[in-house]
Amino acid sequence: MDNINSSTSILGGIYTQHLTQDITERTYRIFGDADQLSQFASKWKNVAADKSQGHMFEQLETLKFNFDALKKDSDLYARTTASMGLPIDPVDIIISNGKETIREIQAKSCNSAARSAFALSQKKYDEMLRLAPSDQHSKIEELLKQRIEKGTLKAEDYEQTLRNLKKSLQHDNIASEGTTYQEALDATNQEQADKIANNYKFKSAITDMHKSGLKAGIVGASLTGGISFLAEGYSVIKGEKDFAEATLNTAINSAKGFATGYTVTVMSKGITHSSSYFLGEQLAKSITRSSAPVAIAVGVVNTSKYIVSYLKGEIELEELTENISHTAITGTSSFYYGALGQLAIPIPVVGALVGAGVGYFIGNMIHQSGLVALGDSAVVKASKERRNQIRAICLEAIPQIQKNRAELQSLLDKHFAERKHIFDSTFLAMDLAVDNAEPEQYINALNSLNERFDCELPFQNFAEFDQLMQSDQSFDF
Structure with missing residues (x-):
């Protein structure tokens, strides 16, 4: 559920950024009006x-x-x-x-x-x-x-x-x-004009943050609540939860979605206006269009939630490190792929959402693989543990396998050595019988060879062989 909430925060933040862009544009115009007031005071001093x-x-x-x-x-x-x-x-x-x-x-x-x-x-x-x-x-x-x-x-x-x-x-x-x-x-006093201008800039930025945050909260509550509704409804159908519990969980998740959406957008707008103050309006607008403030805000909000959970004792340091690593990697990947998606699909929001979704998926795979992380992920740690167990079993089995192989090789060598001797002597006897025209000796040698294969000839001497050959009775070799 944490991964779903994280991805929802990123995608919801990008969508809300587009949804509230008109509010931010109005805020920038007020910044311009405030600057104009200061400029007039200077111009007509x-x-x-x-x-x-x-x-x-x-x-x-x-x-x-x-x-x-x-x-x-x-x-x-x-x-x-x-x-x-x-x-x-x-x-x-x-x-x-x-x-x-x-x-x-x-x-x-x-x-x-x-x-x-x-x-x-x-x-x-x-x-x-x-x-x-x-x-x-x-x-x-x-x-x-x-x-x-x-x-x-x-x-x-x-x-x-x-x-x-x-x-x-x-x-x-x-x-x-x-x-x-x-x-x-x-x-007309320059100091007073600057004071008024800065006051309206501050009030406008706060208004933008709050109004955008409210819209983002509604989006966050809708997304999280919708996902929770499906999940909880499925649990009710399976009989794992009753309707009251499912309804309560959906309401709680919706409230969390609202709070997360509001906080992420307020923070991203704050980053946007801060960058406008320190870096200039044009550069700030470029950063905003890249969804960088959203990615940063999501990372800060999710990281803060994990740190609070750790301080409360709800999670251990290992899980805290893994969650922070996951947030950093998926957030960065979503940001870069979101920018790439917007370039590849020049449809407002759609390209960024598709790119960010792909980026989150890729970032999640990278984190799970352990290729880039603050520490090994749970999957990587489990895989390493299984690998160590298998390695220990193999190291223990190798000497025993080598010993058994040596014993088998010794038995095979002894067995085939004895058989070779028997075969050699039998074939020699058969050769001598042929050379000496001794059919009885040949049949005895052939019988001896058959016995080694648990077989028996249908005749024991030449007379029986001659009788078999002259008989009308059918036979099998």
């Missing part, structure tokens, strides 16, 4: 803070909006035109869904509600969503209503501003928490 804070206001709102979209698993994404290289565009912020632009926003952050209200009420901002500092929102609404009631020349513009005025950047159920004028002003 020599500009008066009350002027540059407008750009910081826009960037803060998009950062907060995108973080909320990440938390709510939404594809909506906000971006400032300034970050796109269009600082004087009439549109300040664009909300999009994929390549489709959903909403255009004009944002103004001035040092007073009156100035913000006036700046927002321009004809060129026709039907755009209007955004101002959250602490000025109520006052701006009040001013707009007053000016509309007075019937000023810009009343129509004020009406449109009021109709589209929002306290925070929002669309559907996604919204920023709003940004005050003071927040935007503080963000």
Whole structure:
């Protein structure tokens, strides 16, 4: 069951990595938004803070909006035109869904509600969503209503501003928490901007890890629970377990599958974001596509479980070493073959899953063979023990076999020596009988030879032979 759980962790981790890739991509985009905030603070450090804070206001709102979209698993994404290289565009912020632009926003952050209200009420901002500092929102609404009631020349513009005025950047159920004028002003300070950027990077990474982990937990529970259901159901059919026990075991295994799936994915996402911090986003993405974080996370999680079992006294050091060795070899093999499978089968996930499955099988064979391991596997140890037993038996039997062979050879030599002497003397007697024309002597020698083979001639002398030859009676030689 441990091997099944290990392979399930690897395959489930690879599948979940693909399943949650969109969450990670959104997280990377937030990292970019946070970096943009720091870059803006640096870019406009020599500009008066009350002027540059407008750009910081826009960037803060998009950062907060995108973080909320990440938390709510939404594809909506906000971006400032300034970050796109269009600082004087009439549109300040664009909300999009994929390549489709959903909403255009004009944002103004001035040092007073009156100035913000006036700046927002321009004809060129026709039907755009209007955004101002959250602490000025109520006052701006009040001013707009007053000016509309007075019937000023810009009343129509004020009406449109009021109709589209929002306290925070929002669309559907996604919204920023709003940004005050003071927040935007503080963000012009490089140290404060970096602090805000790092805070959102950290919160986004944690959100990615948790949300991806939840999806992975469901996948892990489904896979492990399904396998357990089949195994336990078979045990019930065979009468080895009752239904209640089988149901409890399935529930426990499903819970373990959820915990393992959640932990593996949280750790793999943590490795991904850590590599992004230390190695850069592009290299981190390459590592992620290779499933390396999943392989590392599975290895760490499974190894940790074995160490805990050892500390609890549930397994011995020998089994701990064997399990860690198995995890390391199968994990490495799954990783490399998974990458190879993705190249050979350029279908998202399918190639990686096939390759990882083959890699796990090959890694398991390598471990079982003992060719590569931290120590001998149980199969190898048993084989070596049987080999030593057989060798001991053989070493004990060899001298006895050699002794028996020598005795047999001696008996054979003696036996054939005696027979040779008898044959030689008999054939000599037969030759002499022929030379001397002595049929009786020949028959006696022939009878003597037959006796050695427990046979007897049908005649004992020449007279009987002559009589037999003249008889009409049939005979067999």
